[in-house]
Amino acid sequence: MADAGGWKDTVNIRNIAIIAHVDHGKTTLVDQMLRQAGVFRSNQLVEERVMDSNPLERERGITILAKNTAVRWHGTKINIVDTPGHADFGGEVERILRMVDGVLILVDAAEGPMPQTRFVTRKALALGLTPIVAINKIDRGDAEPLRVHDEVLGLFIDLEASHAQLDAAFLYTSSRHGTATPELEHPGTDLKPLFQAILDRVPAPTGDPSGPFQMLISTLDHSPFLGRLGIGRVERGVARVGEQVAVLPLGEPGLVEEGVGEESRITRLYTFDGLERIEVQEVPAGDICVVSGFDGIEIGKTLTHPDRRERLAGIAVEEPTISVDVIVNNSPFAGREGKYVTSRQVKDRLYRELERNVALRVEETDSPDTHTVSGRGELHLGILMETMRREGYEFQVSRPRVITKVGDTGERLEPYEELTIDVAESYLGAVMEKLGPRRAELAEMRNPGSGLVRLAFRIPSRGLFGYRSDFLTDTRGTGTMHHRFLDYGPWAGPLAGRKRGVLVADREGAVVAFALGNLQERAQMFVIPGEQVYEGMIVGENSRPGDMDVNVTKEKKLTNMRTTASDDNIQLEPPREITLEYGLEYIEEDELIEVTPANIRLRKRMLAAVDRKKAARAAARIADAS
Numbered sequence: 001m002a003d004a005g006g007w008k009d010t011v012n013i014r015n016i017a018i019i020a021h022v023d024h025g026k027t028t029l030v031d032q033m034l035r036q037a038g039v040f041r042s043n044q045l046v047e048e049r050v051m052d053s054n055p056l057e058r059e060r061g062i063t064i065l066a067k068n069t070a071v072r073w074h075g076t077k078i079n080i081v082d083t084p085g086h087a088d089f090g091g092e093v094e095r096i097l098r099m100v101d102g103v104l105i106l107v108d109a110a111e112g113p114m115p116q117t118r119f120v121t122r123k124a125l126a127l128g129l130t131p132i133v134a135i136n137k138i139d140r141g142d143a144e145p146l147r148v149h150d151e152v153l154g155l156f157i158d159l160e161a162s163h164a165q166l167d168a169a170f171l172y173t174s175s176r177h178g179t180a181t182p183e184l185e186h187p188g189t190d191l192k193p194l195f196q197a198i199l200d201r202v203p204a205p206t207g208d209p210s211g212p213f214q215m216l217i218s219t220l221d222h223s224p225f226l227g228r229l230g231i232g233r234v235e236r237g238v239a240r241v242g243e244q245v246a247v248l249p250l251g252e253p254g255l256v257e258e259g260v261g262e263e264s265r266i267t268r269l270y271t272f273d274g275l276e277r278i279e280v281q282e283v284p285a286g287d288i289c290v291v292s293g294f295d296g297i298e299i300g301k302t303l304t305h306p307d308r309r310e311r312l313a314g315i316a317v318e319e320p321t322i323s324v325d326v327i328v329n330n331s332p333f334a335g336r337e338g339k340y341v342t343s344r345q346v347k348d349r350l351y352r353e354l355e356r357n358v359a360l361r362v363e364e365t366d367s368p369d370t371h372t373v374s375g376r377g378e379l380h381l382g383i384l385m386e387t388m389r390r391e392g393y394e395f396q397v398s399r400p401r402v403i404t405k406v407g408d409t410g411e412r413l414e415p416y417e418e419l420t421i422d423v424a425e426s427y428l429g430a431v432m433e434k435l436g437p438r439r440a441e442l443a444e445m446r447n448p449g450s451g452l453v454r455l456a457f458r459i460p461s462r463g464l465f466g467y468r469s470d471f472l473t474d475t476r477g478t479g480t481m482h483h484r485f486l487d488y489g490p491w492a493g494p495l496a497g498r499k500r501g502v503l504v505a506d507r508e509g510a511v512v513a514f515a516l517g518n519l520q521e522r523a524q525m526f527v528i529p530g531e532q533v534y535e536g537m538i539v540g541e542n543s544r545p546g547d548m549d550v551n552v553t554k555e556k557k558l559t560n561m562r563t564t565a566s567d568d569n570i571q572l573e574p575p576r577e578i579t580l581e582y583g584l585e586y587i588e589e590d591e592l593i594e595v596t597p598a599n600i601r602l603r604k605r606m607l608a609a610v611d612r613k614k615a616a617r618a619a620a621r622i623a624d625a626s
């Protein structure tokens, strides 16, 4: 075997990341690339979107974690990183861009560039990466690939792309059909043009395999047997199993003093190959690998040869923008459905999450039963909670609140988001009417002429809480909305909360159909007959403002005379399904979400109706006095 000084047979490598707005077809394209590069046996049955391998990803049809794979094409190894498109995970995308030399930017041929397209494209261009643009889903009936091509060029100019970047290869693709073509007149038949563009356009990694070892950790993984794993590209030299390596603490790039940083041995090395990780003895500069043997590695840390401790520029980790309180379950049903219920268990689990989930923060509060958990958005926090509940945890969650900051002159600042909405013209009025009081400012309105209007707003994050369900109602489920964090701006003052009140169960018991039948005329119910409820649990939404205590366990009075048959045969409206994210957007300050492996329940913080009445009277007195 050659030593580091004489490394000769460097494989031909290309490293690319696939980036796009959510749902523009990244993972579907990776399926086709794997297939056409011969990763699967011809008769092998493979699930759709095979890279979306964790259960929550499969269930929701979205990518949550960036993942590596690799294919071979004409003797070149192409490392591919599939990334999540949802804005809450934008920081993850930003980090993995450090291990690639090129990006494949996918843009839906009907939707065009979206806020997340802009965000990831800006990051990629600023890092000097070589872009290849795929105008994707050209098979869609409403595709307008030429318009979208122009829009992407406009975006590049806007983002001050270099001349070389502006000269990017543009391909028209269908992830679903596995085709790519540089010219619309000549429909594609396979992905050859894409593979060829990657080989021709994306530069091979430039790291020198004969220099002293150096590698940046771009992302982390965890194995039950090996513990913490670091993933990144070897920047220089060769990574070898058994060799001593220094893990440098985070800091300024450049040489660090002798002795700074812990030393440890590389215990295992893996490279990517199709859906597998292949255990190897060494990895030369340019290739992407997984290393184990270091408990203290973190994203952004540099691993180096102990004799040449040269730190690489770190990776900025994004700040959280919203917080919730995670509280031990103290509902009357606590402990019935979960395995892990105690404050200690919940706390340990939350702290364990910090190891991998770098944009997350966990803080203690005055109460040992409550921890404040902060993240990048409702989906980011919702995914963690959903994962915990599947693992058997039980806990309660408060209404999210935004994380404010203090500005240069001492003023209060809050997070603002960019909100993009696509609606039919006929719903425009309803949308504008709701967004005004939420302090949304219209930034752009475009009417491409197909009856659909695209609106872009700047809105305080707080203004979005609870908006999605209004939006879906107001557009009869036909509109689409996306939002992503923009920046911090002036505190927007008080914002109106939920318009409608809730129905609150006034006693414990099993829900009875008869009771629901009577209530559903003035309410939308959240529960079904047979479900157990407790006093203070929220069982429905009032069609008017103001909360109402109701008895959902009320049986029909038995009389001697049979009433009409229709009474025995109540037609119930389907209940509103309460998901975790729905709950996060829905509840008010005096309410909580109770999360257990079996159920998501909404409740009042104060369970007893008498206590709530007293508190309301006291609040009214204070309001009168001021």
Ligand SMILES: Nc1nc2c(ncn2[C@@H]2O[C@H](COP(=O)(O)OP(=O)(O)OP(=O)(O)O)[C@@H](O)[C@H]2O)c(=O)[nH]1
Binding pocket: 020, 021, 022, 023, 024, 025, 026, 027, 028, 029, 049, 061, 062, 063, 064, 083, 084, 085, 086, 136, 137, 138, 139, 140, 173, 174, 175, 176, 177
């Ligand atoms: N018509 C059409 N639909 C496609 C195409 N590619 C993907 N889709 C569909 O678009 C949806 C999203 O596809 P994904 O591959 O999961 O998109 P993604 O970009 O990986 O999404 P995230 O990872 O969540 O950001 C799925 O329903 C796909 O079937 C395409 O070329 N044409």
Ligand SMILES: [Mg+2]
Binding pocket: 026, 027, 028, 052, 062, 063, 082, 083, 084, 085
């Ligand atoms: Mg995906």
